[in-house]
Amino acid sequence: MRKFCTAxxxxxxxxxxxxxxxIFAESDSPDGKYRCEVIRVRPAFSALFGDEDxxxxxxxxxxxxxxxxxxxxxxxxxxxxxxxxxKKLEFKWTDNQLVVFDLAYSPAREFLIASFxxxxxxxxxxx
Numbered sequence: 001m002r003k004f005c006t007a008x009x010x011x012x013x014x015x016x017x018x019x020x021x022x023i024f025a026e027s028d029s030p031d032g033k034y035r036c037e038v039i040r041v042r043p044a045f046s047a048l049f050g051d052e053d054x055x056x057x058x059x060x061x062x063x064x065x066x067x068x069x070x071x072x073x074x075x076x077x078x079x080x081x082x083x084x085x086x087k088k089l090e091f092k093w094t095d096n097q098l099v100v101f102d103l104a105y106s107p108a109r110e111f112l113i114a115s116f117x118x119x120x121x122x123x124x125x126x127x
Contacts, residue, residue, distance in 0.1 A: 036098055
């Protein structure tokens, strides 16, 4: 029974740590009011089934002063088969828009656009 409980504890620990979200990338608007955070998360149990590269990315715009996410909701990107490189993401901010590029391609590929203001964020995938 003790071995079973130990094995169960180890399995629970593996599952809980393997799918923990991390801040993958972030970018601040030029005026310092907003921050785009990209959270990378692996779905639960994916590591157990040999799916080490099964990542999803959650893009969200927050107010820097309050750390609150803008209304309208974040955008989940990826189908589990897409793998982004945080060093190859580029964020282009304008007054009320954010365009995200993937520099892993030549020419760089625009793949997300967010319109935002203090009332909310609205994301659109462009490819």
